[in-house]
Amino acid sequence: MIALEDGTVLTGRSFTGSGEAAGEIVFNTSMSGYQEILTDPSYTGQLVTMTYPLIGNYGVNDEDMESASVHPRAFIMREYQRFPSNYRATATLAEFLQKYGILGIEGVDTRMLTRLIRNTGAMKAIISTEDLDEASLVRRAREWPGLVGRDMVVRVTCAKPYGWTAAGPVEGAGYPEADGKRFKVVAYDFGIKFNQLRILTELGCAVQVVPATTSADEVLALEPDGIFLSNGPGDPAGVEGVVDNVRQLLGKKPIFGICLGHQILGLAFGGSTYKLKFGHRGGNQPVKDLTTGKVEITSQNHGFCVDPDSLPAEVEVTHINLNDGSLEGMRHTKYPVFSVQYHPEHAPGPHDAQYLFDRFIELMAENN
Numbered sequence: 001m002i003a004l005e006d007g008t009v010l011t012g013r014s015f016t017g018s019g020e021a022a023g024e025i026v027f028n029t030s031m032s033g034y035q036e037i038l039t040d041p042s043y044t045g046q047l048v049t050m051t052y053p054l055i056g057n058y059g060v061n062d063e064d065m066e067s068a069s070v071h072p073r074a075f076i077m078r079e080y081q082r083f084p085s086n087y088r089a090t091a092t093l094a095e096f097l098q099k100y101g102i103l104g105i106e107g108v109d110t111r112m113l114t115r116l117i118r119n120t121g122a123m124k125a126i127i128s129t130e131d132l133d134e135a136s137l138v139r140r141a142r143e144w145p146g147l148v149g150r151d152m153v154v155r156v157t158c159a160k161p162y163g164w165t166a167a168g169p170v171e172g173a174g175y176p177e178a179d180g181k182r183f184k185v186v187a188y189d190f191g192i193k194f195n196q197l198r199i200l201t202e203l204g205c206a207v208q209v210v211p212a213t214t215s216a217d218e219v220l221a222l223e224p225d226g227i228f229l230s231n232g233p234g235d236p237a238g239v240e241g242v243v244d245n246v247r248q249l250l251g252k253k254p255i256f257g258i259c260l261g262h263q264i265l266g267l268a269f270g271g272s273t274y275k276l277k278f279g280h281r282g283g284n285q286p287v288k289d290l291t292t293g294k295v296e297i298t299s300q301n302h303g304f305c306v307d308p309d310s311l312p313a314e315v316e317v318t319h320i321n322l323n324d325g326s327l328e329g330m331r332h333t334k335y336p337v338f339s340v341q342y343h344p345e346h347a348p349g350p351h352d353a354q355y356l357f358d359r360f361i362e363l364m365a366e367n368n
């Protein structure tokens with residue numbers, strides 16, 4: 001049974017066994033890419049509904065991981081396909097969810113649920129195979145603390161620095177395989193997706209990943225050519241300490257921020273963030289690059305947004321969402337700093353926006 005804070009109760013079937021999960025219920029409109037969505041740490045504390053009606057048909061594999069774990073607390077769909085057919089598949093979606101202790105729920109009227117979330121907004125919700133008392137479940141959904149003002153980054157950031165190579169993560173501080181690489185990049189891990197690291201490495205960067213709480217001085221001591229601010233979960237305004245660190249780095253090195261990293265930059269510039277009604281999650285969000293006039297189709301996953309009116313005069317809006325006009329990208333006009341709200345690393349989604357990593361490379365080249 002699924003209960004929402006507005007009193008709505010829906011039924012479905014668990015295909016992963018019994019359990020219970022509370023969180024913020026949101027929807028994603030991607031037609032494929034469920035493994036990348038499940039392993040994106042930005043979904044920490046959320047219950048994810050897929051609008052695409054059939055999920056699981058290509059199983060899961062060892063290569064499409066965007067982090068080492070699964071982050072939404074439950075995965076909700078219309079129909080689960082229990083017999084995957086794909087040469088890359090190494091397990092079924094049910095086996096994968098069970099391995100990480102995540103509830104998989106099918107048989108849900110996801111069209112009704114999505115319309116409800118669109119009309120009412122993202123809501124607190126609870127799913128249970130045990131407590132089937134509607135009134136109790138609705139009350140417990142309302143009791144869940146919500147995401148606003150809470151630091152979810154502490155739950156997913158790395159405990160220790162690590163490096164990234166073409167073969168994946170390597171333990172320890174320092175830049176791995178730096179010989180012959182053009183740039184050294186320090187990447188703040190707020191809940192980083194591996195494809196950001198894969199792309200930076202492919203573009204010739206030696207990458208050192210650091211925990212979210214790493215101070216500005218510690219980052220500068222690594223003598224990077226550029227600093228990268230990753231995506232991550234929850235409310236940017238609830239993340240402890242990070243905004244001050246980032247503010248101290250402004251003007252010192254080129255900085256590129258994605259999603260939560262972009263929101264943290266907005267706060268470091270002195271701006272503010274707000275919660276969108278139901279957020280943007282999917283692979284077909286149209287964004288206009290105001291610097292070139294081009295429209296790109298983007299991969300997105302966020303529930304908070306930087307308020308453009310709160311930004312100081314030296315920060316320029318570079319990208320806007322064509323569905324609702326919200327801020328999708330910005331750059332500082334004095335410092336080599338820019339960021340986007342969406343996901344140029346895709347995974348899953350269209351590759352239209354990958355050019356932004358080239359812009360970061362150019363920015364580091366200009367500043368060297």
Ligand SMILES: NC(=O)CC[C@H](N)C(=O)O
Pocket residue numbers: 042230231232233234235236258259260261301302303304305
């Ligand atoms: N993908 C992200 O980095 C999401 C940022 C933030 N947690 C939000 O929901 O807006």
